[in-house]
Amino acid sequence: AQTVTQSQPEMSVQEAETVTLSCTYDTSENNYYLFWYKQPPSRQMILVIRQEAYKQQNATENRFSVNFQKAAKSFSLKISDSQLGDTAMYFCAFMNLQGAQKLVFGQGTRLTINP
């Protein structure tokens, strides 16, 4: 079974700073996707970024980028020029493309951006 671990329960940074959220996963599969989701206080789960395991290039979406280290099974999220609206729970998620295509989530990191 796949597992996802987020080792930082909480993080806090000042507005405009850069912050990196860590995620590691465990799988014996080779064909999978990784995601970062954001859940603000409204509880709406929002997709931030995705990474296909077969792609060596790290995904980027505006201020959000990932550092995908497949051999190390590491998938960290970097938020540049952080904004107050980035305050949220961030979940790392894994999806195996073979078999049940379900999301397996980490426990989340509560990120607070301070003014």
Add this chain to the structure above:
Amino acid sequence: KAGVTQTPRYLIKTRGQQVTLSCSPISGHRSVSWYQQTPGQGLQFLFEYFSETQRNKGNFPGRFSGRQFSNSRSEMNVSTLELGDSALYLCASRPTTGFSYEQYFGPGTRLTVT
């Protein structure tokens, strides 16, 4: 396109009762998945429906069931409610054409069992 919608948004039930939650996916999305979110267990997969068939099921008791209609709308049902069923229930849809695996979530239904 309109996003995933879930109704009702909030629900209070008593132990032993049953409840039905509804989810309307994004237009054109034929896969609907359900997740339970609790402070203790985090986010856990309940089941996935595609073309009116349950394609995958998580590790939940038989009290949790679901179905999908021909228009892709989905319902989940929990019978004989227990206090531990109090949770945020999230529905997610995704396209099933091409190579897109992103799941798009609805706002959730907050169920409180007393």
